[in-house]
Amino acid sequence: MILGPWVSEIEHVGSTAVPGLPAKPILDLALAFDSAENLTQARRLLRAEGYTDRGDQGEEGGVVFVKGPASTRTHHLHLVQADSNQWRRYLTFRDTLRMDHVRRDEYAALKKCLASRYRRDRPAYQLAKSSFIQETLGCVRPGDG
Numbered sequence: 707m708i709l710g711p712w713v714s715e716i717e718h719v720g721s722t723a724v725p726g727l728p729a730k731p732i733l734d735l736a737l738a739f740d741s742a743e744n745l746t747q748a749r750r751l752l753r754a755e756g757y758t759d760r761g762d763q764g765e766e767g768g769v770v771f772v773k774g775p776a777s778t779r780t781h782h783l784h785l786v787q788a789d790s791n792q793w794r795r796y797l798t799f800r801d802t803l804r805m806d807h808v809r810r811d812e813y814a815a816l817k818k819c820l821a822s823r824y825r826r827d828r829p830a831y832q833l834a835k836s837s838f839i840q841e842t843l844g845c846v847r848p849g850d851g
Contacts, residue, residue, distance in 0.1 A: 708751050708752075708755060709737065709748050709751060709752070712739060712744035712745070712747050712748045712751075713737045713738065713739060713744075713748065714738045714739060714740045714788045715737075715738040715788060716735055716736070716737050716738070717735070717736045717738075717796065717797060717800075718733070718734070718735060718800075719734050719735065719736045719784070719796045719797070719799075719800050720732070720733075720734025720782065720800075721734075721817070722734065723800050723804075724800060724803045724804055724810060725804065726807065726810060726811075727803060727810050727813065727814055728814050728817070728818070730779075731780075732779050732780060732781065732782055733780065733781050733782070734781075734782045734784065735781065735782070735783050735784065736768070736784045736786060736793065736796045736797075737783060737784065737785050737786070738786060738787070738788035738789075738793055739785060739786070739787060739788060740788050742787075745769065745785055745787075748785060749769065749771075749785070752771045752783065756773070757771040757772065757773050757781075757783065758771060758772050758773075759771055760772055765791075765792055767784050768784040768785050768786035768787075768792060769784070769785040769786075770782065770783065770784055770785075771783040771785070784796070795843055798843055799839055799842060799843060802842055802843075802845070803842075809842060809845075812838075813838060813842075816835065816838055817835065820834045820835060
């Protein structure tokens with residue numbers, strides 16, 4: 707991997723990381739960086755490799771890179787600080803949906819409804835999912851995720 711020297715950890719996140727959860731065929735990866743300098747170097751390398759830099763999405767996604775045109779995206783890369791709250795939220799949400807099939811199925815139903823309602827408005831779709839995600843994260847007790 708071109709980012710090997712700079713990335714401290716890589717995790718498969720997003721809907722494709724949860725068995726039984728319907729998902730678009732887009733691979734979401736969270737990449738953890740120990741330093742801002744390593745993240746800056748990774749951004750340069752990813753741009754050179756043809757990834758599109760979507761900028762820093764803050765606590766809602768980290769520095770996001772995408773691969774492929776909008777109609778046929780193949781990858782979303784979320785570059786985040788290692789051991790940050792954001793990193794832990796990615797893993798906790800994924801792991802909670804993997805373990806709790808009722809919650810997973812509720813999320814699937816919500817995504818289907820929102821995808822229909824916000825077919826051409828990705829920011830509104832993302833925003834509409836956020837309360838479910840926050841609620842799910844709030845349901846996890848310390849030590850559970």
